[in-house]
Amino acid sequence: MPNYFLDTSALAKRYHKESGSEYLDRILEQQGSQSLISHLSIVELESVLAIKRRTGEIDQQALEIARRRFRADLARQRLIVAPPVRESHFHSARKLLIQYGVAEGLRTLDALQLAIALDLRELGHVGGACCGRPKTLPGRLVGRLFDGESRAARSSAGLSTSAAASAPRKHRPFCG
Numbered sequence: 788m789p790n791y792f793l794d795t796s797a798l799a800k801r802y803h804k805e806s807g808s809e810y811l812d813r814i815l816e817q818q819g820s821q822s823l824i825s826h827l828s829i830v831e832l833e834s835v836l837a838i839k840r841r842t843g844e845i846d847q848q849a850l851e852i853a854r855r856r857f858r859a860d861l862a863r864q865r866l867i868v869a870p871p872v873r874e875s876h877f878h879s880a881r882k883l884l885i886q887y888g889v890a891e892g893l894r895t896l897d898a899l900q901l902a903i904a905l906d907l908r909e910l911g912h913v914g915g916a917c918c919g920r921p922k923t924l925p926g927r928l929v930g931r932l933f934d935g936e937s938r939a940a941r942s943s944a945g946l947s948t949s950a951a952a953s954a955p956r957k958h959r960p961f962c963g
Contacts, residue, residue, distance in 0.1 A: 790821045792904040795831035796919030802853035823869045825903045876902045
């Protein structure tokens, strides 16, 4: 089982049940797997939970439970916080924005998360990344930049670089 980098949209599926939550739970519960998150995800998760609370998607009790579960996952090392964001991540994010910002609408924080994930892959800390929004640009970029070849070509050859192949696409986050 490869180690994964989880962006905040994938991480949020762990703490609020929605499409893809069960798949993400399986990744986190699998023996021997480690999932890394950035320091940025800790802050972004609070924002996601606040939006869900403000819009009535969750109540105050669910908010507190989500926060406790997140702290427990960190304490049990189901989630590992990656090394701090470095200056090089900002430079890489800028390059990603130059390449994908205008044509495809890549946003700042998504570019920074992707730069961190690519760095962790280059260092050998992760073999893939999970994006909780597979049809958005970050999800498509994870596929392009992590896979290096088309999913269709791998599928026709019966190959997979992630455990994600076992779950139907519409019910899981994209993991490349």
